[in-house]
Amino acid sequence: MHITDFSLDHFSLRGKRAIVTGGNTGLGQAFTLALAKAGADVFVPTLFDDDGETAALLAEAGVGYRELRIDITAEGAPARVLDACVEAFGGVDVLVNSAGISRIADVTEFGRTLWDPMVAVNLTAAFEMSHQAAKRMIRQGSGKIINIASLFSFLGGIGSPAYAATKHGIAGLTKAYADELGGHGIQVNAIAPGYFATPITAETRADAEANRRIVDHTPAGRWGDVADLMGATVFLASPASDFVNGHVLSVDGGYLVR
Numbered sequence: 001m002h003i004t005d006f007s008l009d010h011f012s013l014r015g016k017r018a019i020v021t022g023g024n025t026g027l028g029q030a031f032t033l034a035l036a037k038a039g040a041d042v043f044v045p046t047l048f049d050d051d052g053e054t055a056a057l058l059a060e061a062g063v064g065y066r067e068l069r070i071d072i073t074a075e076g077a078p079a080r081v082l083d084a085c086v087e088a089f090g091g092v093d094v095l096v097n098s099a100g101i102s103r104i105a106d107v108t109e110f111g112r113t114l115w116d117p118m119v120a121v122n123l124t125a126a127f128e129m130s131h132q133a134a135k136r137m138i139r140q141g142s143g144k145i146i147n148i149a150s151l152f153s154f155l156g157g158i159g160s161p162a163y164a165a166t167k168h169g170i171a172g173l174t175k176a177y178a179d180e181l182g183g184h185g186i187q188v189n190a191i192a193p194g195y196f197a198t199p200i201t202a203e204t205r206a207d208a209e210a211n212r213r214i215v216d217h218t219p220a221g222r223w224g225d226v227a228d229l230m231g232a233t234v235f236l237a238s239p240a241s242d243f244v245n246g247h248v249l250s251v252d253g254g255y256l257v258r
């Protein structure tokens, strides 16, 4: 492409079909809305009932939206999700692996009952979704996979060895799939969100000392707003990032550099 051919159209997702796991709540909802505002139809497998909130937001954006109540860790579920998206929209161009859970306990209490479900959702389901999507994307010779990593893809953290282990695993999966799929016109990247003001972090934000520790450690001097994630999502899903592959993009207000 010649530099004169570049335009904002390279950020457009018009006509694209996207899957966002867990995309009707929290950060996932911001990923969904970002893709929709850029023009994509979005398919959301989720356990969460949001009372039609996300459907209403996407109707406003004027794109297609489907939700499927399904446990993506169940046997055969990822293949069913891909089939359902293809049936609804005719194909899959973008996959965002956002569904994730966190269980916290003292290290001596953190056994297999906490570890196993976190590995199943955070890592194995993301792998299986990517595996199913890759088969279709290879056939069409294009595609974008965006995995949702974390600061704990780089750091250790207290209270959840499975969180750091699965999020480091997500970074590894991103690089391995990028390496293998790059030759098929498919890019696989990750977004590592920093500290975001969501219901999950309400308790930490209400604790004055914990709140100050995080804000002081963040060069931006504030918590992230979920809307801060939307630009990175559109970029990594769009042709504007076609030569970006295997990258873990921190969206953290600079937290990791301090």
Ligand SMILES: NC(=O)c1ccc[n+]([C@@H]2O[C@H](COP(=O)([O-])OP(=O)(O)OC[C@H]3O[C@@H](n4cnc5c(N)ncnc54)[C@H](O)[C@@H]3O)[C@@H](O)[C@H]2O)c1
Pocket (backbone or CB within 6 Å): 021, 022, 023, 024, 025, 026, 027, 028, 029, 045, 046, 047, 048, 070, 071, 072, 073, 097, 098, 099, 100, 101, 121, 148, 149, 150, 151, 192, 193, 194, 195, 196, 197, 198, 200, 201
């Ligand atoms: N909230 C943060 O500050 C933060 C920071 C860094 C990374 N992350 C990551 O971002 C992602 C989204 O986090 P969030 O805070 O929006 O979470 P959330 O708890 O608000 O939403 C989780 C979503 O995952 C879905 N989900 C969970 N288990 C599922 C299963 N078995 N089958 C189908 N769907 C399932 C739920 O339905 C829900 O929609 C996660 O991967 C999380 O690790 C979050």
